[in-house]
Amino acid sequence: MxxxxxxxxxxxxxxxxxxxxxxxxxxxxxxxxxxxxxxxxxxxxxxxxxxxxxxxxxxxxxxxxxxxxxxxxxxxxxLERLRRPKQTEITDHVRFNTVLAFLRHLPDRREQAAVLRRRLDFLQTPTSFFYASGKPVRAEEADDLFRQGMLRVARATGEAERAWLRETVALLDQPS
Missing domain, CATH: 1.10.10.10 (Winged helix-like DNA-binding domain superfamily/Winged helix DNA-binding domain)
Structure with missing residues (x-):
């Protein structure tokens, strides 16, 4: 990065x-x-x-x-690195923000949207910081006040990011 x-x-x-x-x-x-x-x-x-x-x-x-x-x-x-970010540059939040900081340099809106779609696809997969019996633990299921906080903040952040990604992809998909 x-x-x-x-x-x-x-x-x-x-x-x-x-x-x-x-x-x-x-x-x-x-x-x-x-x-x-x-x-x-x-x-x-x-x-x-x-x-x-x-x-x-x-x-x-x-x-x-x-x-x-x-x-x-x-x-x-x-431009090549922005067109084809590595998978860790899509899945890691800090790395993705670095890609996002420079994505405007890609002149093709379809290529920009493709990168954002990869991030959105990744964020659609259920995940957690904690697991029980191989299943992600949700905030409501956590028995620790602080872990509940982590999970609630992560969920809110994820929802906000997914909403922004959907809006931005729709905007980029519109004819210029």
Whole structure:
């Protein structure tokens, strides 16, 4: 997801490393913080693969800054990752939010809707944090006040997300 975040933010504008880190941190930092030890090797890999370009600009009052920009190959890679997210990028809420943050870059509304349908299909499957005899435990069945809370919040969040997904898919399915 780090690479997708890098490609996605750089599709919007060239940035230097610190600005890029701050944007990634704002997107996922409270859940999955990004360290320099992860960010800069990922940038190096993407530059090496020809997906990013870098050049140096003078700093305002400091040392020169390394500016990163998306190459044409990088844009194609971003679009491909958005068209065909991995299954974990559909099923994991934080990863899906990263896909969602950049889905607008896909120019084809049908492709955008297809990604949202995959998430909606996943969310239609009954699930729980807890199971009894192989069956998902519902909030009303939990014997623990705190587990009831977890399950009620998850159910409300899931209902809201499914409603938004249905509305958005219907909107994307309308002729332009």
């Amino acid at each position: 780090l690479e997708l975040s890098i490609l996605g933010f750089l599709a919007e504008e060239p940035l230097h490393g610190y600005e890029l880190k701050e944007r990634i941190k704002a997107l996922t930092g409270h859940v999955r913080p990004v360290s320099d030890g992860a960010l800069y090797p990922a940038i190096t890999r993407l530059v090496g693969a020809g997906l990013l370009d870098q050049h140096t600009e003078p700093g305002a009052s400091a040392a020169p800054r390394r500016i990163l920009a998306l190459t044409d190959r990088g844009r194609e890679e971003l």
